[in-house]
Structures are given as structure tokens and as C-alpha cells.
Amino acid sequence: MEPAAKGLLREAGMDCPDFVWARDLGQALGFATQKGFPLVAKVVSPKAMHKSDVGGVITGINSMQELRDAYSTLSRIDGFAGAIVEETVQGIELILGANIDFQFGPVVILGMGGVAVEIYNDTIIRMAPLKEKDVDSMVQGLRGRPLLEGFRGKQPVNMEVLRKAVVRFSRFVVDIQGYMESIDINPLICNSKRCVVADARIVLKKE
Amino acid sequence: MDFNPLFYPESMAVIGVSLTHDRHPANVIFSKNLLRYPVRIYGVNPKGGVYMGQKIYKAISDVPERVDLAVIAVKADVVPVVLEQCIAARVGGAVIISGGFAETGRAELQRQCTSMAKRAGFPFVGPNCLGIYIPSRVDTLFLPTERIIRPEVGNVALVSQSGGVLVDQMLRFAEEDVGLSIGISIGNKAVIRETDLIDYLGRHEPTRVIVFYIEGFGENEGRRFVHAAWGCPKPVIVLKSGKSSRGALAVSSHTAALAGDYAVFSACLSQFGVIEAKSESELVAFCEALSCYQKSIIGKIAIVTGSGGHGALAVDLCSKFGLGVPGFSNELRERIRQRLSTSIRSIASLANPLDLTGSAVDDDFVEAVAELSRNEEVDCILLLLLPYLPGITADIGARLSAVYRREGKPLIAYVPHEDKYMMIIEGFELNGIPVAPSVESSILMASALKRCQVC
Numbered sequence: 001m002e003p004a005a006k007g008l009l010r011e012a013g014m015d016c017p018d019f020v021w022a023r024d025l026g027q028a029l030g031f032a033t034q035k036g037f038p039l040v041a042k043v044v045s046p047k048a049m050h051k052s053d054v055g056g057v058i059t060g061i062n063s064m065q066e067l068r069d070a071y072s073t074l075s076r077i078d079g080f081a082g083a084i085v086e087e088t089v090q091g092i093e094l095i096l097g098a099n100i101d102f103q104f105g106p107v108v109i110l111g112m113g114g115v116a117v118e119i120y121n122d123t124i125i126r127m128a129p130l131k132e133k134d135v136d137s138m139v140q141g142l143r144g145r146p147l148l149e150g151f152r153g154k155q156p157v158n159m160e161v162l163r164k165a166v167v168r169f170s171r172f173v174v175d176i177q178g179y180m181e182s183i184d185i186n187p188l189i190c191n192s193k194r195c196v197v198a199d200a201r202i203v204l205k206k207e
Numbered sequence: 208m209d210f211n212p213l214f215y216p217e218s219m220a221v222i223g224v225s226l227t228h229d230r231h232p233a234n235v236i237f238s239k240n241l242l243r244y245p246v247r248i249y250g251v252n253p254k255g256g257v258y259m260g261q262k263i264y265k266a267i268s269d270v271p272e273r274v275d276l277a278v279i280a281v282k283a284d285v286v287p288v289v290l291e292q293c294i295a296a297r298v299g300g301a302v303i304i305s306g307g308f309a310e311t312g313r314a315e316l317q318r319q320c321t322s323m324a325k326r327a328g329f330p331f332v333g334p335n336c337l338g339i340y341i342p343s344r345v346d347t348l349f350l351p352t353e354r355i356i357r358p359e360v361g362n363v364a365l366v367s368q369s370g371g372v373l374v375d376q377m378l379r380f381a382e383e384d385v386g387l388s389i390g391i392s393i394g395n396k397a398v399i400r401e402t403d404l405i406d407y408l409g410r411h412e413p414t415r416v417i418v419f420y421i422e423g424f425g426e427n428e429g430r431r432f433v434h435a436a437w438g439c440p441k442p443v444i445v446l447k448s449g450k451s452s453r454g455a456l457a458v459s460s461h462t463a464a465l466a467g468d469y470a471v472f473s474a475c476l477s478q479f480g481v482i483e484a485k486s487e488s489e490l491v492a493f494c495e496a497l498s499c500y501q502k503s504i505i506g507k508i509a510i511v512t513g514s515g516g517h518g519a520l521a522v523d524l525c526s527k528f529g530l531g532v533p534g535f536s537n538e539l540r541e542r543i544r545q546r547l548s549t550s551i552r553s554i555a556s557l558a559n560p561l562d563l564t565g566s567a568v569d570d571d572f573v574e575a576v577a578e579l580s581r582n583e584e585v586d587c588i589l590l591l592l593l594p595y596l597p598g599i600t601a602d603i604g605a606r607l608s609a610v611y612r613r614e615g616k617p618l619i620a621y622v623p624h625e626d627k628y629m630m631i632i633e634g635f636e637l638n639g640i641p642v643a644p645s646v647e648s649s650i651l652m653a654s655a656l657k658r659c660q661v662c
Contacts, residue, residue: 098462099462102468103472107466107471109465111465118461125470125474127479182460184460
């Protein structure tokens with residue numbers, strides 16, 4: 001589930017936003033008092049494979065009342081085991097994922113992320129581990145590349161940070177290849193300063 | 208393991224020759240090598256006797272010399288025993304033609320052969336394969352000589368998981384005048400696998416281009432293959448089948464859905480500079496181009512044509528395959544213009560494509576190509592040569608080839624493949640210039656030069 005996945009990725013050196021896994025409303029409100037707004041709230045449920053499919057992601061929370069409402073909505077979702085309340089980072093949504101391929105071993109994908117990722121399928125696959133220049137060539141191959149380079153006056157994504165994040169992730173995948181099946185970081189939110197793991201899921205190897 | 212006795216045998220035993228059944232695979236192999244190849248050949252059958260006037264030996268140990276290659280064409284169950292006898296007789300290597308192993312679910316029988324061979328350091332090709340074909344040296348393909356079409360001797364090595372695909376590609380190579388250095392059908396690849404052959408063929412002197420037809424790899428084998436290809440000094444081309452498998456399987460994550468078997472295969476190949484042919488016609492075009500030129504281009508293509516329409520088609524295709532068609536500088540245009548016949552100076556279009564028009568003669572093509580060959584603005588010249596133009600003679604292929612010999616800039620010709628144009632085509636091909644049978648194929652050839660990272 002998400003909190004565990006983010007914990008592991010944070011250990012691996014990935015930039016994860018500050019969050020709390022609130023098992024009750026009080027913990028959620030306490031985090032808001034400390035961090036301020038805007039926040040995002042996401043259901044934690046072993047039954048929700050893709051949280052947004054069950055209405056389990058509520059973004060743009062700007063007040064204590066909105067947080068209370070969000071928490072109550074999430075608590076009605078099947079398998080509810082608390083909510084993640086997390087600082088919001090603005091930027092471009094990428095997907096950074098990994099899979100253990102039978103023939104080629106650990107591979108990494110990078111591309112345009114979000115919920116429609118399979119529909120647009122604008123992603124590039126490479127065998128792990130990666131070098132920094134591999135990340136450049138992956139970005140070169142994306143149709144969405146102009147969005148990363150600062151489309152229509154938007155700030156470009158910080159390539160230095162992205163390179164480091166992808167290389168670090170690819171090494172992490174090589175290290176844990178014996179234990180995992182696949183990893184989705186979707187979205188990885190990138191802006192001119194950071195590349196942040198906004199949501200992540202690790203599917204461990206069966207057995 | 209030393210593959211040389213296996214692929215370059217001086218002597219060869221065919222185990223399983225029948226005394227009565229002429230079309231038995233072993234008999235086909237025995238007779239074609241006896242009649243047509245320089246290798247010393249011995250037939251083996253436990254019954255002994257005489258076949259085609261030759262003594263048949265009862266066992267490999269009875270053969271009067273230590274043979275380099277044993278071709279094993281006996282029932283699957285007997286193969287381990289025969290293999291053991293070959294190892295004991297210090298045979299150099301084997302081709303196991305017999306089927307009835309992993310492909311029919313008898314993985315254990317195959318494992319038994321593999322571990323026996325590995326323990327003894329004994330290389331074998333197969334089982335369940337056609338074996339090897341080396342022009343004018345040896346041929347273990349159990350297809351009657353008169354039925355197969357053999358390409359010329361050349362520099363392309365063809366390794367195929369399927370024997371049928373190997374034979375079919377040989378036919379295509381013959382059609383397109385691509386020469387073969389060695390053909391290997393590896394079948395179930397119980398011992399010798401693709402990665403071993405990259406290492407061997409990378410050092411194989413007659414081979415300049417290595418081609419694989421691959422159905423699939425074992426666990427992590429794709430990783431070893433691309434690493435080996437990356438270290439190989441020769442271009443490696445792969446044709447893959449089974450691109451559409453597993454598409455419908457439910458998958459557990461976005462990444463697993465996006466990184467399907469074939470998507471990963473294709474991406475990893477290109478990451479490590481392996482050239483993937485998406486179809487058989489791409490494969491032949493890539494082979495022909497890379498067997499002529501081991502020189503990479505950036506992709507600044509000059510198109511020289513006698514027809515505006517062909518030029519326009521070629522420009523579209525260049526754009527589709529990521530090749531540039533840069534406009535010529537005024538200086539270059541003027542230099543070309545000065546060299547054209549006075550009759551076409553005012554009608555030729557000196558842009559890129561350079562359209563010399565239907566009134567051009569051999570000299571115009573030769574002069575324009577010579578000028579372009581000396582110019583840095585382009586790094587490859589596509590020649591859309593229409594042999595039905597009245598000013599074109601049968602000499603043009605040989606004359607343009609001479610320009611390449613002198614100037615060294617890659618030249619790719621399109622000439623319709625018709626018998627009556629053969630002298631033009633051969634004028635190019637026999638002088639090392641690739642000739643495509645279609646405009647598209649000529650552009651595929653240029654794209655192979657661009658994609659070749661070791662060239």
C-alpha cells in the first residue's frame with residue numbers, strides 16, 4: 001500500500017512529500033495545523049488497486065472543513081484503513097515505473113503520467129540500471145517533451161533533479177529485483193525545483 | 208568451447224544413415240556432402256553395410272579418423288547414447304537434427320544431453336534443427352540440393368531459431384543478391400545459443416553483418432544478448448516473431464501494462480544498438496545495405512532522380528524514417544549545373560531531390576553524383592534510376608559504382624528488378640553498391656546506415 005511504498009522509496013533517496021497516515025480525523029487535522037494548505041487526502045485500502053477509480057483521491061483541500069468532509073467521504077470506501085494527508089506539489093505529472101521482465105530483467109519506464117497513462121501511452125522503456133545520459137535520451141523520445149521543457153511560458157522541469165531521481169530509482173530497482181514484480185510511481189510530480197513521488201505502489205513478488 | 212571443428216569441418220560423420228531409405232534426413236545430408244562438398248564424409252549405422260558405394264561404419268568409434276563434425280539424425284531416445292559415443296571418440300562437435308525434445312514436452316531428455324555436452328566441453332547445435340550451411344564447405348540442411356535456393360558466398364551470417372525461416376531467408380538473399388557467410392539453424396538451442404554465436408561470429412573473419420531470427424529468450428537471456436551485441440564490433444540485426452503475445456493478460460500495474468514482452472524486447476534492443484527489422488523485407492534491405500557499407504551516416508540524404516514523382520515519394524519516406532533531405536547551397540547547385548549537359552541545364556531541378564529529368568543521359572548522373580560525393584552537405588546519395596529513360600545505358604551501374612570507389616560516399620540505387628535491367632543492377636551489385644527493388648526499400652537501406660552504431 002501507498003504509505004509502505006513511499007517509505008521504501010524515501011529510504012532509496014527519492015523525494016517524497018510530507019504526509020501523515022491518519023487513522024482518525026484528529027491526526028489529519030493535526031497535520032493540517034502543522035503544515036497548512038493546500039493538501040490532498042487519499043484513501044488507504046488494500047482493496048483499492050487504483051485509488052482514483054473508487055473516488056479515493058481528493059485534491060485541493062484548502063480548509064479544516066474541507067478536510068473534515070474529505071475524511072468522511074474516504075471513510076466510506078470499501079476496506080478503509082485510514083487516509084493519507086499530504087502536502088500538495090504542483091507540476092507536471094510523469095510516470096516512473098519498473099518491471100521485472102522475464103527475458104531482460106529489471107526495466108524502467110518513464111513517461112507522461114496521470115490516470116490516462118495507458119491511453120496516451122507516451123512512455124519510454126530502458127533496461128536498468130540507467131546512466132544520466134539515458135534519462136536525456138528517454139525524455140528526447142517522449143511526444144510530451146515540450147511540456148517538460150516549459151510549454152507556453154510555464155517553468156521547465158528541472159532536468160538535473162529528474163536525471164538524478166531516475167538514475168537513483170533504476171539502481172534501487174536493480175537492488176531489489178529479487179523481491180519485486182513491479183513499481184508504479186504515478187504521478188511523479190516534477191517542477192522547476194523538485195521531482196516528488198506523489199503516489200506509489202510496489203507489487204512484491206509472490207511466494 | 209571451440210566451434211571451429213563444428214563450423215569448418217575437414218571430416219564429418221553422418222550418424223543414422225539408412226541403407227534403404229534415400230529420403231531419410233541423414234541420407235540427404237550424406238549424399239549432398241559426398242557429392243558436392245570438399246569435406247571427408249563417413250556414414251554410420253549400427254547395421255554396417257554399403258550405401259552409395261561407400262562403406263557404412265557400425266559405430267563412430269569404427270570411423271578410421273577422429274572426425275570434426277558428427278551429424279546426429281537418430282531417434283530422440285537414442286541421442287544421449289550416440290552423444291556419449293561421440294564424446295568418447297573425441298569428435299569436435301555435433302549437429303543434432305533429431306526432434307522430439309523440449310519442443311514436444313520432453314525437456315528432461317534435452318537437459319540430459321545439455322549437461323553431458325557441457326561437462327565434456329562438447330559443442331552441439333540443436334536439437335530439432337536443420338543445422339549449418341557454409342557455402343562450398345558444408346551443408347547439413349536435410350533438404351535435397353535441387354530444392355533449395357542458395358545465395359552467393361558473402362559476408363552476412365544468418366542465425367535462426369527456425370530452420371524454415373533460415374531456408375526462406377536464404378531464398379530472399381539469393382533474390383536480392385545478398386551474400387551469405389554462414390547459416391545456422393539453432394533449433395532448441397540446448398547448448399549453443401544466440402549469445403555464444405555473437406561472440407563467435409564477432410571474430411568470424413568472413414562475416415561482417417550478423418542476423419538473428421529470434422522467437423524468444425530464456426530467463427534474463429535477453430540481457431546477456433544485448434550486452435554481447437553491444438560489445439560486438441559488427442552490426443547485429445534482429446527479426447523477432449511473437450510480437451503480439453500476452454496482450455490480453457490482466458496485469459497488476461500501469462508499468463506492467465505498458466512494458467509488455469515485445470515493447471521491452473524492442474526497447475532493449477535499440478538501447479544497445481541492435482537494429483531491429485520489423486519485417487522480412489526490412490531485414491533483407493538492412494542486410495544488403497550493411498553488407499556493402501560499414502560506415503554510419505548522420506542521415507543527410509541527396510536524392511538524384513530522373514522523375515519528379517519518384518523524388519517526391521522518396522522525400523516523404525525519408526521523413527517517415529527520420530532521414531534528412533537538406534536543401535543544397537547555391538554554390539553546390541551551381542557546381543552541379545556547370546557539369547550537366549547543355550540540353551538539360553535549363554530544365555533540371557537543382558533542389559534536393561535533384562531531378563535530372565527524363566532527358567538526362569548517363570554522363571549527367573555520373574557528373575552530378577561525383578559532385579555530390581565530394582560535398583559535405585550530404586552523407587549518402589539515393590539514386591532513383593529509371594532504366595526506361597532513353598538516355599540511360601546498360602553501363603550506368605558500373606560507371607556510378609566507379610564514382611563510389613573513387614570518392615567513398617555511400618550510394619544506394621533503386622532499379623526495378625526486371626530481367627531486362629539486370630546488367631544495370633549487376634553493374635552496381637557486383638561492384639559493391641546495394642540496389643533496392645523499390646523506392647521504400649532504398650530508404651530502408653539508408654536508415655540501416657543511420658541506425659548502425661558500430662559502423
